[in-house]
Amino acid sequence: MNFAEIIAKGGIAIWPLLLLSILSLATILERIWFWSRVLFREKQILNRIIEAANRNWDLVEKVAREHINHPMGNFVYAPFKYSNPDPEILHLALESAADEQLARMRKGDKLLEAVIALSPLLGLFGTVWGLIKSLSSIRIGDLGTASTSGVTLGIGESLISTAVGLLVAIVSLAFYRLFQAFWSNQVRLLRKAASQLEVIYRQQWFREEDEIVVADEYSFMNVEPKKPPTSDPWAAGEQ
Structure with a gap:
């Protein structure tokens, strides 16, 4: 049975099923294209970002901007929209x-x-609709005669819609579960990337704060107090 025969014998439900199959196929192809671009480059981008963060935090913004069209690059670039954020704002x-x-x-x-x-x-x-149509034409006197052969043929054809519906659902479910597995892996990867970046940023943040405190204490200890101006006119004349 070819595609044209399936459409011709599928009954009333075959057209909605055909529409659903087209929508499902279009979505599956679009998601395959999306995930292929995401999965093939994400580890490389993440390694570059972590390496840049360990060397110099300012380099992270440059690397993230280069990959702004990738979800990982877009994710890492978000905190740089703020000027010198504290660790809580970064989180x-x-x-x-x-x-x-x-x-x-x-x-x-x-x-x-x-x-x-x-x-x-x-x-x-x-x-069910095909069975109703097939069985409604049966008469008691026709049972066991050759006139009922068309009824059995109609019952067989009415099962086509069930087979098509199950096929569309099975294919859609298989790809749906695959995309869910990709999504779950992205949750783990983004959480790992965020944790590593926060640790590196907090270390740098607190190190800079300690340097500022030490510099303030050093400058405070080395400042000489100013001498108050004298009010003695003779002292002023002697000078």
Whole structure:
């Protein structure tokens, strides 16, 4: 049975199933393209960012800006929108950026969930509708005669919609679970990157604060008090 025969014999439910299959296929292809660009470069970008942070924190902004179109680069660049943030502001900025990137990674999930839920139901509806049409033409006197052969053929054709609905749901579910696994791995990776960057930034932040405190104490200890002006006119004349 070819595609044209499936469409012709699928019944009333085959057209909604065809629409759902097109939407599901378009979403799957778009997500495959998205994840292929994300997964192939993320570890390289993360290693460059951590290496730059260990050498000089100012280099992190440059590396992140170079990869601003990648979720990892966009995530790391978020805190640099603020001028010299303290560690708490850095933490909040990274957390907000991670939520935004993870939400973008779940694009299309709701559509796949709808396809997975609706496809089997539409297939079952098409089968029930076909059975109703087939069985409504049976008369008691026709049982056991050659006139019932068309009824069995109609029952067989009515099962096509169920098969198509299950096929669409199974394929959509398989890719949906795959994308969920990718997403879960991104949650772990972004959390790891944020922790490493916060540790490095806090170390630098507190080291700079200690240097400022030591410099203030040193300058305070070496300042000579000013002599008050004298009010003795004779002393002024002698000078």
